Amino acid sequence: MNTLSAMLYAFTGFAALCMAMSRHQQAACGRRLDLRVGRALRVGGGSLLLLAYLAAVRDGWGAGSVAWFGDLSVAAIAVVLLLLYRSRWLPKAALASLFAGTLVLAWAYT
Amino acid sequence: MNGSLRQSMAWLHTWAGLLVGWILFAVFVTGTSAYFQQEITRWMQPEIRGQTPPAQVAEHAVRYLDGVAPDARSWSITLPDARSASTQVYWQPAEKTRRRRGDHSTQATLDGAGQAVAARATLGGFFLYRFHFDLHYMPVIWARWVVGFCALLMLVAILSGVITHKKIFADFFTLRLKKGQRSWLDAHNATAVLALPFHLMITYTGLVTLATLYMPWGITANYHDAGQFFESRYPRSADVARSGNPAPLADLAPMLARARTAWHGASTGYIVINNPGDATATVQLWRSSAARLASRGESMLFNGATGALVAGSPPDGGAAETESVMIGIHAGRYAGTALRWLYFLCGLAGSAMVATGLVLWTVKRRQQLPDPERPHVGFRLVEKLNIGSIAGLPIGIAGYFLANRLLPLEMPDRAAWEVHCLFMAWAAAFGWALLRPAKRAWVETLAAASVCYALVPLINALTTPRNLVASLREHDMVFAGFDLVMLALALMFAMAARRTAKFRPRVRAAAPVRATQAAK
Numbered sequence: 329m330n331t332l333s334a335m336l337y338a339f340t341g342f343a344a345l346c347m348a349m350s351r352h353q354q355a356a357c358g359r360r361l362d363l364r365v366g367r368a369l370r371v372g373g374g375s376l377l378l379l380a381y382l383a384a385v386r387d388g389w390g391a392g393s394v395a396w397f398g399d400l401s402v403a404a405i406a407v408v409l410l411l412l413y414r415s416r417w418l419p420k421a422a423l424a425s426l427f428a429g430t431l432v433l434a435w436a437y438t
Numbered sequence: 439m440n441g442s443l444r445q446s447m448a449w450l451h452t453w454a455g456l457l458v459g460w461i462l463f464a465v466f467v468t469g470t471s472a473y474f475q476q477e478i479t480r481w482m483q484p485e486i487r488g489q490t491p492p493a494q495v496a497e498h499a500v501r502y503l504d505g506v507a508p509d510a511r512s513w514s515i516t517l518p519d520a521r522s523a524s525t526q527v528y529w530q531p532a533e534k535t536r537r538r539r540g541d542h543s544t545q546a547t548l549d550g551a552g553q554a555v556a557a558r559a560t561l562g563g564f565f566l567y568r569f570h571f572d573l574h575y576m577p578v579i580w581a582r583w584v585v586g587f588c589a590l591l592m593l594v595a596i597l598s599g600v601i602t603h604k605k606i607f608a609d610f611f612t613l614r615l616k617k618g619q620r621s622w623l624d625a626h627n628a629t630a631v632l633a634l635p636f637h638l639m640i641t642y643t644g645l646v647t648l649a650t651l652y653m654p655w656g657i658t659a660n661y662h663d664a665g666q667f668f669e670s671r672y673p674r675s676a677d678v679a680r681s682g683n684p685a686p687l688a689d690l691a692p693m694l695a696r697a698r699t700a701w702h703g704a705s706t707g708y709i710v711i712n713n714p715g716d717a718t719a720t721v722q723l724w725r726s727s728a729a730r731l732a733s734r735g736e737s738m739l740f741n742g743a744t745g746a747l748v749a750g751s752p753p754d755g756g757a758a759e760t761e762s763v764m765i766g767i768h769a770g771r772y773a774g775t776a777l778r779w780l781y782f783l784c785g786l787a788g789s790a791m792v793a794t795g796l797v798l799w800t801v802k803r804r805q806q807l808p809d810p811e812r813p814h815v816g817f818r819l820v821e822k823l824n825i826g827s828i829a830g831l832p833i834g835i836a837g838y839f840l841a842n843r844l845l846p847l848e849m850p851d852r853a854a855w856e857v858h859c860l861f862m863a864w865a866a867a868f869g870w871a872l873l874r875p876a877k878r879a880w881v882e883t884l885a886a887a888s889v890c891y892a893l894v895p896l897i898n899a900l901t902t903p904r905n906l907v908a909s910l911r912e913h914d915m916v917f918a919g920f921d922l923v924m925l926a927l928a929l930m931f932a933m934a935a936r937r938t939a940k941f942r943p944r945v946r947a948a949a950p951v952r953a954t955q956a957a958k
Contacts, residue, residue: 398636
């Protein structure tokens, strides 16, 4: 569960970092985004990657830290594949992933 | 400075990677499969069913060993964990025992009730695990030197690759298909960069596991001989002769419980009993390597007759603990199911990284050939080695699984022959690749790989009752998962074969004659 929520947060984080890059904005968002939006996406994306770490280490510092790197890799590859095959889905998928990650984490806490 | 550093790193990356790429591919693929070695072994012994309840396993094993070898010099018991279904026992016969002719075995596999299981002889997933550092058909020391050399060049390739990858952040999410060399480079970059922490970790920690072999000077500087070092690092109970006073072996349960408490809940993985049934008996328990991130387990030594604790292993110093954790992270024995799949996926990415790198070399060089129809020997060699390794090894592994189901159960040396079948299938694929023109060879070997992997669950269904449908119905995720992964691999190879068959290389705007020849 912790791995799953970490992966979902990491997906949103990488998707945000991806959309912050001008070269991918046309494919993902259909238009170029404002510079300030780009910066916000970068900060938000990075924060979500850190949040993913906090979720992952709920399994223990050792195993959780190792798992976090694996979660990042899987999430990044997922973003790359989505960008390749269904780039317009990326913003919605990022939001859905954020929502799902929070749900999983909340469910794990109860 | 910048320009020439990148260029020299690019040169280093290319040649370090190419030289060892084919062996590295084999190491990566078999090492990746080793993350599921216990599941693979379970699939390869379909006669064994069910989970072994951990509670009475040790007692069952002792009872079995007492029945079969009461006067042995030692008994060894490998206890099952959450992933393995059976107990492995091994005994060292007493020296004077005249073994009955034909009765050579000193080991057995026990099921949950403590009965020896008549499962087919196989090395299972354990062979794939050992292959990734011991290779085969050669002394293990040679193999470990070869693999260590390849791992070192792998490390060089990773670091030089990162340095030379100028747009590592800009290209982070970039993957463009159907653009020839650009696409191969994108795929190589993606599989390398997106799993870079894993690749760095696995290569470095892999070298650490055999560090005493590659860098023995710390030992030679501090110890009279290497044996002293290993004895002090991995102490074993001393070999004492039997006193001849019989004494029943003390109950193991309190010893196991005491160990569990001392190790903060970690269970025992391995038990060695010396001189069982004698007054000089000792029982040594080792902490399961799956119980903690640090793989090397602590041990506790008990008096076998009285059950009293004699000694616990001294706590590891910083260096030893670091090494133990590094090996633990490499092997991932501590990992639960989710993390284990992450390891596996990253390992697949690593295999793809090596494969795309090897293919990229030929794609790039092909454009630089003066005459594409007659490439020079070096190019042809790389091309054939690529096909033989990247398509050939998977065919070999599928052959290993098929041999497991098809070889006669009572065949002598059955386990060794399963392994021979792996290499025979691999050699056949290699031979085919050598004989055929390159593109045809790729298409045909990839298609053959697809067929072989699709056959595995089919032959499984035809030769055992544990087919995919039955496994899904029983929620037997090990068998179902294995069959499903085989089908997924079959699909992947089929798609690769189709893509390769449809590939039309972009030809230079040369004479029309060349265009039609290239479209062959």
